Amino acid sequence: MASVLRSGVSFLDRSIGVAPLRQASAAGLAVQFENVSKSYGTRPVLQNIDLAIEPGQFVVVIGRSGSGKSTLLRLLAGLELPDTGTVNLGADASPGRLRVMFQDGRLLPWRRVIDNVALGLPKSQRARAEAALQSVGLADRAGEWPRVLSGGQKQRVALARALAADPKLILLDEPLGALDALTRLEMQGLIEDLWRRSGFTAVLVTHDVAEAALLADRILLIEEGGIALDLRVDLPRPRRAGPAVAEIEARILERLLRRAPG
Amino acid sequence: MSARRFWPRRRRAMSRSPFGIDALRRWRAAAQLTSRQSRVFPSLLTWLVPLLLVLAWEALSASGIVPQRKLPSPHSVVVAFWQMTRSGELPRDVFISTLRAAMGFAIGGGLGFAFGLAAGISRLAENLFDGTLQMLRMVPHLALIPLIIVWFGIGESAKVFLVAVGVFFPIYYNTYHGIRTIDAGLLEMARIQGLNGIQLFHEVIFPGALPSILVGVRYGLGIMWLTLIVAETIAGNSGIGFMTMNAREFMQTNVVLLGILLYAALGKLIDMAARRAEQGALAWHPSFARA
Numbered sequence: 001m002a003s004v005l006r007s008g009v010s011f012l013d014r015s016i017g018v019a020p021l022r023q024a025s026a027a028g029l030a031v032q033f034e035n036v037s038k039s040y041g042t043r044p045v046l047q048n049i050d051l052a053i054e055p056g057q058f059v060v061v062i063g064r065s066g067s068g069k070s071t072l073l074r075l076l077a078g079l080e081l082p083d084t085g086t087v088n089l090g091a092d093a094s095p096g097r098l099r100v101m102f103q104d105g106r107l108l109p110w111r112r113v114i115d116n117v118a119l120g121l122p123k124s125q126r127a128r129a130e131a132a133l134q135s136v137g138l139a140d141r142a143g144e145w146p147r148v149l150s151g152g153q154k155q156r157v158a159l160a161r162a163l164a165a166d167p168k169l170i171l172l173d174e175p176l177g178a179l180d181a182l183t184r185l186e187m188q189g190l191i192e193d194l195w196r197r198s199g200f201t202a203v204l205v206t207h208d209v210a211e212a213a214l215l216a217d218r219i220l221l222i223e224e225g226g227i228a229l230d231l232r233v234d235l236p237r238p239r240r241a242g243p244a245v246a247e248i249e250a251r252i253l254e255r256l257l258r259r260a261p262g
Numbered sequence: 263m264s265a266r267r268f269w270p271r272r273r274r275a276m277s278r279s280p281f282g283i284d285a286l287r288r289w290r291a292a293a294q295l296t297s298r299q300s301r302v303f304p305s306l307l308t309w310l311v312p313l314l315l316v317l318a319w320e321a322l323s324a325s326g327i328v329p330q331r332k333l334p335s336p337h338s339v340v341v342a343f344w345q346m347t348r349s350g351e352l353p354r355d356v357f358i359s360t361l362r363a364a365m366g367f368a369i370g371g372g373l374g375f376a377f378g379l380a381a382g383i384s385r386l387a388e389n390l391f392d393g394t395l396q397m398l399r400m401v402p403h404l405a406l407i408p409l410i411i412v413w414f415g416i417g418e419s420a421k422v423f424l425v426a427v428g429v430f431f432p433i434y435y436n437t438y439h440g441i442r443t444i445d446a447g448l449l450e451m452a453r454i455q456g457l458n459g460i461q462l463f464h465e466v467i468f469p470g471a472l473p474s475i476l477v478g479v480r481y482g483l484g485i486m487w488l489t490l491i492v493a494e495t496i497a498g499n500s501g502i503g504f505m506t507m508n509a510r511e512f513m514q515t516n517v518v519l520l521g522i523l524l525y526a527a528l529g530k531l532i533d534m535a536a537r538r539a540e541q542g543a544l545a546w547h548p549s550f551a552r553a
Contacts, residue, residue: 095456096456100454104447106448108469109547110547111465147548
């Protein structure tokens, strides 16, 4: 419970500066898309995408439903292969370099919380799972079945599982989409906090414009299979809702609504 | 036993029955009227009806209304049980029947699991033999008895083979089905976490298919007894089935009745063990969670 409070507090009052500043880019993976196209059947989903993501960058991919933003993430994860072009994640091919956090959590219901977090880790590295669970403030729930946790707690376990192997790239597929507004705000703070400490490259897919403005170094707006907007966000961190963030929000919304049907 | 523990257990049992949720509601409404008594003596109440039946039966036998030769009295069944236990006849027959059941179950269940696993995991294996097995599944396995007698005679292997065939299909089908219905999202997640091969099987595939596999096991246990009774009744010179058929020739109806009660008791015992195993293995499952 104490650690839950701590992460909540560090989010509410970041000016204390609990998190040590990360070693920029040292722990992140660079990503390169070269002329990537993907279609399902005859329907093109992504067309001729060229994109370079710098190590340690926090990229938020935003777009309407069916715009191809989830496909972009699945290509990155290697869950889909591009029809043409290449997705390059560099020379490092270690099994722990990349993790995904899904919207529906995807915890194994037949494994205890701690075993879910340790999934895929060698037995000798179980301490890392414990540390990861600690970092999301759920160390005291290690022995529970996932079914007794709330939606927000399940997503924190999923986040801990993604963090446990100390990956260099974490892909977040609308991870907060199913949470209530207050829990979502807490989780955004937690994700930013952990990202600042660890320095992994983060790619987050969302349709929440406020979330994008709050978290992103760089916002990619995907529309009709292409990158319609590539916006750098150079606001100081940790960020809180305010005029500067609101202005970014407004710009994205305006761009999104321009293509609104009718 | 407290009321808190009593109610949920009942509810689970009812929701699995074919009568559904409406029957459950009616049952609860009716039970509510006598709730005070049923909370105090739930286990006594369960035994009340069988006890009354046995007493009535004994009274009818003693008064000669029901002839002993058609339906022997309960106490003569108990006497038969005691005599045959002392002579060693009964333990020997129970042992040989249990051995046959266990061997048939192990062979049929093992093969069913192996084939179900193969068909569930590999499309190639599925295409190769699932169609054939689904066709064979429709053949009532007891129809094979004439053929099996030609192949194996009336010895041990015939009985074990018949049990194995009977047990094979429910376990095959439920293993296969259990693996195929595992959430694809969990498999995708596990692969991203770097699992494959044995680890994937151990962490995701087996535990994911286990609820369905255990349904197959319980179904298979029922078929196991049924098959064994038929096989022992038709041919053989040992086992509970033989004991009852032999007794019929000498008009020892109390021994026939004893055999039937033994099947009931053994069947119930094994079902209880299976249920206990289910509760242990599926503690994570909301339907099996203890209150």
